[in-house]
Every structure is written in C-alpha cells, then in structure tokens.
Amino acid sequence: MEEEQSERGIQRLVFAVNGQRFELSHADPSTTLLEFLRSETPFKSVKLSCGEGGCGACVVLLSKYDPVTDQIEDFTISSCLTLLCSLNGCSITTAEGIGNSKVGFHPIQERFAGFHASQCGFCTPGMCVSLYAAIVNAEKTLRPEPSPGFSKLTVCEAEKAIAGNLCRCTGYRSIIDACKSFAADVDMEDLGLNSFWRKGESNEVKQSRLPLLRCHNAICKFPEFLKEEIKAAASVASEGNCWYSPVSLQQLQSLLQPNEAKNGTSTKFVVGNTGMGYYKELEQYDKYINLKYIPELSMIRKDETGIEIGAAVTITKAIEILREENKGEFYQEGKMVFIKIADHMEKIASGFIRNSASIGGNLVMAQRKSFPSDLTTVLLAVGTMVNIMGGQRQERLTLEEFLGKPPLDSRSVLLSIRIPRWNLSRDVSSKTNTEILFETYRAAPRPLGNALPYLNAALLAEIFPRETSNRIIITSCRLAFGAYGTKHSIRAWKVEEFLTGKVLTIGILYDAIKLLETIVIPEDDTSYSTYRSSLATAFLFKFLSPLIDTNAEISNALLNGYTSYQLPKNSRTKQNYDQYGEIKSPTLLSSAKQVFQLSKEYHPVGEPLTKSGAAIQASGEAVYVDDIPSPRNCLHGAFIYSTKPLARVNGIKFKPGLDEVSALISFKDIPGENVGSMTIFGTEPLFADELTQCAGERIAFVVADTQKHADMAANVAVVDYDMENLEPPILSVEEAVKRSSFFDVPPFLNPKQVGDISKGMADADNKILSAEIQLGSQYYFYMETQTALAVPDEDNCMVVYSSIQCPEFAHVTIAKCLGIPEHNVRVITRRVGGGFGGKAIKAMPVATACALAAYKLGHPVRIYLNRKTDMIMAGGRHPMKITYSVGFKNNGKITGLQLEILINAGMSADISPMMPHNMLGALKKYDWGALSFDIKICRTNLPSRSAMRAPGEVQGSFIAEAVIEHVASTLSTDVDSVRHINLHSYESLRLFFEDSSGEPLEYTLPTIWDKLALSSSFEQRTKMIKEFNKHNRWVKRGISRVPIVHQVTLRPTPGKVSILSDGSIVVEVGGIELGQGLWTKVKQMTAYALSLIQCDGTEDLLEKVRVIQSDTLSLIQGGFTAGSTTSESSCEAVRLCCKILVDRLTPLKEKLAEQMGAVKWETLILQAYLNAVDLSTNTLYVPGFSSMGYLNYGASVSEVEVNLLTGETTILRTDIIYDCGQSLNPAVDLGQIEGAFVQGIGFFMFEEYSENSDGLVVAEGTWTYKIPTVDTIPKQFNVEILSSGHHQKRVLSSKASGEPPLLLAVSIHCATRAAIKEARKQLLSWCGQDGSDSTFKLPVPATMPIVKELCGLDSVERFLQWTMAIKSENSA
C-alpha cells in the first residue's frame, strides 16, 4: 500500500497475516514483526532464537502488491529485525499459513516429516517457509513445467533455499533431501531415507508416493481485501505518531528541519532495519523515517556509462539488476564486473536478510560505525560514486571520499550509488588485446556467506600482453581490501602505483606483496591480525600469479593447485586460470547413503517410522514453553548477571524512568534455601549472595510487564562492585592447582588404573614425555533458549512449565528454594527445543527464578532468555589441560600411557565429578598396555561447566587420537597402522572395561573397522590422495579413519500406560522429548508390547498411542534425560507396564475368544472396563547391575581438502558405520548419528568459545559463534547402521545412538591434520629442507586462522622466494 506516504506519521497500519486482516491504530514504531506475531496473534510458528538475523527461526514470507502492474512480490524476511510499521499493506505468511492440521498440511510440511527432517522442530517452521518462498518464486519463472508433484526449483536452488537457516539437531542431510524432493531436476536415487517409499522401488512408484505439490500449493495468495484497500489507497495518515514514510525528497527534507535536531528530537532512518541485528540499539527514537517510498532512493537507472542504484534498493534487488546485465549487448568485461559484484553480494548474510537489507544501509553502517562491509570493498575497487543529501544540498563523492569523511550526521541521507561500466574506460576501437580482470574474494568461516569475513578483497586490473614476449603489462589496477579490522575498506594505493606500467614477473609480484604487507595491517585488538594480513597477500597472489611468465617451466609448477574463477579472454591467460580448479561442486551435498537392515521381529519396533509430531512441528503448531499463551497479569523476567569473576555486590541501580519494572528479586527474597540447581554432587545458589563467584553468575532477576522491558532493564542495570581486599579470582586450572581448589570425586566414580604403568613405560622402545593438550569449551546452541513459565496456584502451590531435561530435579529445587513441601510444586514439560545437556542442570535456575518471582509477586512470571544472556550463563563443555607421557614400541604398539588431566569445572560441582568416569570410558578405546591417570576437577571462578552431549567422552576420545597421532609422527609411520595395531582384542577389552565389555560376539569394532575400509575404499583413496597432494600446491587433502568406543549406563526410569475406554492409549515416561525421537520409540514399544495380547486390530495400535507431557506429580522419579539411554530405558519401562496390562487382560481375552472367536481390541477394552480390569499401570524400570553399563562401537572415515591460501577446510566425504544393536527405529537413529556427528564437526572445526580476561563469555551470538551450516557438512555423507543381531541384555537388542556418534567427528580433525602435514612438508621444501615437520599440534577447533597458520602464514612469500631462487639458478 502506498501508505498515504506523507511526511506525517501513519496512524493506521493495515496488513494481513495468513490472510487475516490486522489494523492497528497506534503501533510502537520500535515493535518488530516477531514481537507482534508472538504476542498479539495465535501464530507462534515464528520462533525467536537469535534475534539478530543469524538463524532463520523467525523467517516469514512477505508479499507486496503493486497495484500498477498488478504484480505480487514474494520474499522471505527475518521477522526479528523487521519493524512492524514498515509493513503497511503487506501480506505475511507464516508456517501455519502454508498449511496446518486443520486445513491440511502443505506437502513441504509433509515431506519434512516424511524425510525425517525435523527433530526438536524449533528450526522447522522457518525452514519450511524458506523452502516455500523458493518454490513460490521458482514457479514465477518461465522455466518449463515440471513433472507432476515437482516444482520449477533446481536442486541447487532447493539446497540454497535454507542456506541461512540454522539447525542444531539434524545435521542438515535430511533437510536437504526434503528440499531437493521438490526440484524438477532431482534424481530420485539421490533422495535419502524417507517414509514414503521402500528401497528398490521404481522412480515412478517413488514419485507417486510423495505428497503431491499441486498448482495451488506453489502459489502464495495475496488477500483480495488488501489488494482492494491498496488500490483505494485506504490507509489514512495523520500526525502524532512517530513513524514517517515520506514519498519525496521534499517531504524528507521538511521532516529533517534543522530546528528539530536543535530541540533534541532524535531521528532514525529505516530501510530494512537489519542493522539492528549487529548493533542491537536499545535506544527509542522520537522519529522513525522510512526511506523506502522516496523514488530517488528506490530508482535503478542504467545507461552506457554505468548503473545508478537508489540507496534503499535491497541487496537482493541489486544482485538481480547486476545479473540482468548479462543479457544485455554491452561489452564482455563490463558484464563480467557486474556479475562478479553480484556473486560477491550473494555471500552477504543470507537470503532473508538480503531481501530487506539495503545497499545504502550497508554503506552508511560502514561509513558511520566501521561495519566490516563487503559492499564497500567491492564497490571501491570498481570506482563507485555516491550521492549524498545534507539539508537542501546534494553532493557527489567517490566512495573513497565518502568513507574517509567524518561519520555521516543523522540528518544526511545517502541517496544513491553509481557503479561505472568498465568496458568504456579504454578505447574500445583500438586493436590492442587489453583486458580487464576483476575478481573478488572473501575468507569467512562459511563458504556460502552468513558469516562476516576475516578479510575481503576486490581486485581489478587492466592488462595487455607485451608484443615481444609472453609477458603481461599491467596498465592500471585498483586493489581494495576491507573487513580485516580496519576503520573502513581501503585501496592499496601504493601497491597500485607500484604495479602500474610494470611487466608482471615473479619478482614484481613478490615486491608488490611485500609492499601490501605494510598496508593491510589490522587495528590493535583485532583477532587473528597476522592471519588477516596474510589473506591480503594470498588473494593478490591468487589474482596476479596466473598472469606471469607462462612459457617458463617454473610457472607451470607455480600454477598448480589453485583456481581463479575468472576467465580472461586471452586464451593463454585463460589456460593458466584453468590449470587446476578446487572441487567445484554444483550442489552442497553431492551424495549421501543411509544403509541399515530392517527387522520385523518386534514390529512395529524396528520400523523407520516418522517422528511423532513432526508435521505439527513443521506447521508451527507444536507448543513449546514460550508458545503457551500468557496467563492474565503475567510478568516477565530477565537475569542480571555479574560481569566480574569475584566481587562484592554493593547494589544494583536502574536508570530513572523505567516504570515498567515491577520488582528486582535477589537472594534476599528467597524464603527457603538459596538453591538454583542440584545434582547428586551438590547445589548451586540461585543468586550470588554478597559475593559473586564468576562472571556470568546470576545476581538478580528483574521483573517487568514485557520480556522486552525486562531485558532492557537488565541490560541497563548498573551493578556496583567492590573488589577491595578480595583474593584474586581463580581463572585457570594452573591457578586452581596452585591454590588447591578442587572438587571431590566420589570413590564409586573414580575409574580404575589399568596394568602396571612402570612396567608399561619400561617395556617401551620410545617415549614421549610430558606432552600437552588444551581443550576449550563448546556452547549448546539449542535453537530454543532457556525458558520457563511459573503460575501460582491455590493453597501455596506452584505450577511451572519448563523446557528442561530433568523436571524432577527442578521440582525439588523449586520446593527447597520456596521453602514449601514438594507436593506443592508441579513441573510440566511437553517438548524441548533442543537440549544437548544444556537444559539439564542449567534449566533449573531458570525455572526456579520464575517460581520465586511468581511466589513473591503473586503473579504468573515467565522468561525467555535472550541469546546473549543464555550464552553468557550457559557454562558449556568442560575445558581442560592434559599432560601425557606415552611409551611405545618401534612398530607403534603402545605399552603405557600416563595422563594428568586438569578439568576446569567452574564455580560449582554440577556434574563435573562424572567427568573422569566419562572421559576414561571413551579414552580406553585403544589398548594402551598400561594406563594410569591423575584427574583433578578444578574449582575456578568461571560459570560451572555442565553436561554437553558426550560430556567427557568427546574429550577422552580426542586425547586418545592425539596420542596416537603423536606416536605415529614420532615414528614417521602411517597413523592408520598405529591405530590398527592398538585396537583392543576382546581380552584387552575385558581388562580395560571389566563389567561392561559384554560377550565376545558383541565386540563388533574389529568388524566395523574392516567393513568401513571396504565401504569407504579407504586404501585406494589414501593412494589417490598421495597423488593428488603431489600435483597440487595450494590445496592439500587428508584422510583419516578413527574408531570409537563409548560406554553408557542405564538409569532407573519410570513409565505409565493407561488404556482408555475407546481403546486409545496414553503413555507417560520419565524421559523428555528433546527431538531425539524418544516419544516415537516409546509409541512403537507400546504398540508392540500391547500387541502381544493378539487381538484383531492390534496391528494398528500405533495410531492409538499418545505419549503425553511429563508432569512431575503424575509420574515421579523421572530423573534425567541424558546419557543416550533414556529412550531405551523409557521403552523398557513401558514394555514392563504393557506386560502387566497384557497379563491382566489375557484371562478376559481368552474368555471372550471362547465366546466369540476373534476378539477386537476395542471390544476387549470395553469389556475390561465393564469387568473392572485395572487398565492403568505404572512401573519403575531398574536395570540390573550386570546389564547397566555397555559399550557402543563405531568408526568413521573422513576426507578433507585444505586451502593453503585461506586455511579453509572442506569436508569432501565422511563414511560412518555405527553399531545400533537392533535399532528401535533406524530413521531416528540415523538422525541421531548424523546430527551428533555434525555437532561434533562444530566442536572440532568451527565453534570458538571466547571469553575475556575476567572469564566473561564474549562469543555471545550468531555473529561470533559459528555452528555448522548446510554448506559446511560433508559433501558426501554415508552412514551405515550396523545391525549386530541379538544382545540378550539390551532392550529388545537395541543400543544407544544419541551421543557416541559425536565422537566420530574427530576423524575430520585428524584428516585436516594429515592435510596440514602435507602443506608443512611442502613449506619446508621451499626453505630447502627435506623431510616433514609432523609433530605439530592442531588445536580444537581447527578454524581457518589456525589451519592457515600451521600451513604457513607466509607460504606465498616463501614460495615466491623459492621460485625466484630456482629461476636465478636456472638462468645462472
């Protein structure tokens, strides 16, 4: 709607959500669409996860109608950043609007469910909307009509549709399959496991089984009423509101009267408002001016000299325009420049941000606040001009002048930019072979973007070949660099001047690079500053070196192993650029296999059934804690946390005028004990008392009328600290040792030493002594942050809805804290939006604080933690320092391993005393001969570390591999053979694992090891990689095979089964559904176990089973959902209940059978009701001592490729074989294996958990903490579930799958190390040294800067020096 665009504020805002009309008369201009949808509409599919544009959980489809053209534009946006007022006349579609359980699910939602692409489901509505938008837009193209059921989408587009959406559960493979299933060009063979067809069915059958995409499914309908209103321009504007949408420059100017600034009116220009994602301003402005409707800011003008783009044009639109040039008749170079700018722009953020982010907004952020922009760098290199309006004056400046000016004042407006057309910069009629080369680069943690770069570059050169030789002369060049920790993008003028007019030789390139090193220098305090500088030289090298001296033999060697995508016209240079390309995979996931055997023995247990509730998760109807509507008078809380590690808190002050704050609750308000969480090892206080124990500790809970106000109040609260006469805090394990600050480990959890270590070391031919490893933390990054809702009930009772893995413990904690009996408390948990251990202990204080506030204020109180606070308080995985000595024979057989491990537990014990047991369980995967260890749990002034998926096991497994790698490097032998020789025999396994080693036949690791070698072609690929590395200089590959052994323990678990009078069944279990498929397995088990009654209709029992939310008063002793075994023990509890019910029903059934022959299930149950058979039972499954603990086995082979110029690691392929016993549900287990593995990739390769010197977490959101995305998973991902037959002591022969596969990701780390080893060997050869320097350490995570540093930050310089030396030798 042309929004009655006037200089006056709009008073009436009309828009549609899922076809429903909304009209608001007084919207707060700072309200986001997400806030509105979640608080004012029933559409809760729109999830808040990051609040900063980095995750896609909040994505909605925005449709705009143009009454002139009668066209509708549909695109995704992030609702967490989009301001509601900017949506006048728009139609919004959320996941519920695409399809739902009432009107029918959309095929997208059905396919997400059927391809097992939803686990916790928190990311799924956003994913579905992203895919929906891609399909809707593909349908608008003129591409040929696809076969029935498919869309016009291509496979490549389908994968990229969800490129900006994060998922922490699935590992993305299944999501990609769901997306690809809509692509017109998909090969059905490429689609993975799903519930639509069985393996081996023909493509025709497969197609017919897919939920059909019909014409109307692929079209987004814009509401007619809104069209009519838009046509009638019905929106009324009036003064008095502070949102303005001027429609001309004059109107804008009048809104920016100088007197307004003088009288202190604060003004904010808004286009997409995505800048908020980075700057998170809390300030409220007096005036919001929407720049989108001013023609000068939205225009696009093209002529022979260039393209002018209005500042309010979105990045997506700009990409489209630049790409359109390809179709024009203009000169080749000009097109190439535009296309490359567009290509680069496509790596900015993600689609749903680019769709609303404006060009002008980006440039102004860069100019005003030094935002590390990609645009400024790229536009600088191509000579872009900008047009600025200040008051009545307009001014044209070069981009460089603009960036160099003092920050733009709040009344100046960027109107447009002009990108010149490059083919006209020279005399086109001349017959010279002059060419323009242009290339842009960025090194960022994720290849597809959605991550700020460490450095970006845009390099343009005009060249021509010298007639008399094969050399090339640089006529001119423009070299721009940015985002490396500089105020703004720069041009390397000195290097440009140096190169201009020069004949390009290796010497010249070397000198240019040395000169560049003096220019690209990050500002102080920039992280990885030398790495960033090295990227600049690497990119210049990559750009220019293919042009050098092509007929000399040196250059042939020189060109190997890197690529430039540009293809110069000149065939000679083109050939050089073509010499070798990195893997150019057209799709993100080129192939994937899922292999398993089906077992019918316990039908429907063992079937790969769709996850229970997956479709309602996809439609957004699944209810998470924060989706429960707020009760009347509900208040909202936010934590105030300490920023000091050890300090007295003298008081907390708020800015005056925060009227919305209702209360500030601290330890003084606690009626019972100051306890926020508890484990068997002790408690942690809910709030710091006078003394804080760590940065990130809860000090108080501020309660306000809305979550936004509570967050704002917590954010601006000023805590008065006093550190006088306090001891310095303990911030490291070394300091903890010095001050003997430890937690005790109870004797029953102390692992036993194995063998005689003195003998083991004495038997060794070689020893490594006192080697060190450091491991850092990892954050959970569940998509749903911590949340709870507490509702006071009659008679001093409290009902708490909590997203928690252990409601029983929260229950006890709340009762203790409030000083009330436990029967006054009820904790209810339906589903959790991802836990990974982080919603076990760490969810308790969240629930307890809400309960305390609700108790004190007599109002319901809820909280949904913002991502930053969540990250700061979470604690995460245990960091540790390991010192080891190892003795080994010349053949690599290890004879003794001695370990000293210092675990950083933080301020309270939490589950830390479990760590030695867990670590050793995984570390003992090899036969170490003798094993001795000294493990200390250090108490430090840091947030308490808690359980994170495979806590201790992942570190233990890594340490084992680090030792093996070290031994192999020391012996200069093949590491795979060292692994092999140290694998356990069954005898040594028994020695190391005693009770949990199981029967000899259950030790499947040796079989897995050999089977994997075959299925992954390990030997052949190892040879091929050797060849590859010989022939490629700037990319190296590595491959690695690793085994895992992971010990798990079953715990007592309750279950309750009730059969209702219509024959439907309701089940309660101690375990919580976290996305791991627990409910699905429980349903299958119930159906199986009740079917043993053998009635007619019991084959369909599955449909009759409903697993319901956990309620701590309905089913007690629920314990923890953790340690990978809760699904199977919940299943066993249910099986026992069903057995009781079957026993109770059998006499009646037999009697009825005698009377009537076949007995129907419903009849039996009805009769049981009439005969007063007790049809409800509950039980506590208590595993027997001898069957409690068991071992899980698996192995993986991973192959990676490391780019030596940037340090980027690409995972080419991973093959996994994992023993699930007899899987209860192979689809669920596959999902667990893939998801855990990808979370492991995060730990080993991406996730940097940084803290400041006080221990305060500074990786506090998606900008700084990078979990794996769809473009960072293995390009080939093959998983086989080994069905290892009958296991007498396991639950229907099944084994765990939740955590152990995470450990397998170490294969990627080891493969990376192998590739780096090759790079280092090469580097040494350039320095004239033979041999290999292989005893280096590769830290965790092996991020790009770390990998590049190990490959040689100065590798380019060294290579050029070496080349020059050879050249001079040759010519001498």
Ligand SMILES: Cc1cc2nc3c(=O)[nH]c(=O)nc-3n(C[C@H](O)[C@H](O)[C@H](O)COP(=O)(O)OP(=O)(O)OC[C@H]3O[C@@H](n4cnc5c(N)ncnc54)[C@H](O)[C@@H]3O)c2cc1C
């Ligand atoms: C998750 C995420 C990832 C990102 N990744 C990248 C990246 O990798 N590389 C990169 O370069 N950028 C990146 N960006 C930045 C993105 O490009 C900018 O946020 C966006 O272009 C800003 O445009 P906007 O319309 O949303 O601006 P707004 O947020 O509306 O405005 C931003 C600022 O500029 C002012 N402003 C806007 N337009 C004008 C104008 N015409 N004249 C004067 N002042 C104006 C506003 O008042 C405000 O202060 C990312 C952003 C997000 C949210």
Ligand code: FES
């Ligand atoms: S919540 Fe909006 S992008 Fe993450």
Ligand code: FES
């Ligand atoms: S299913 Fe994607 S985050 Fe849980």
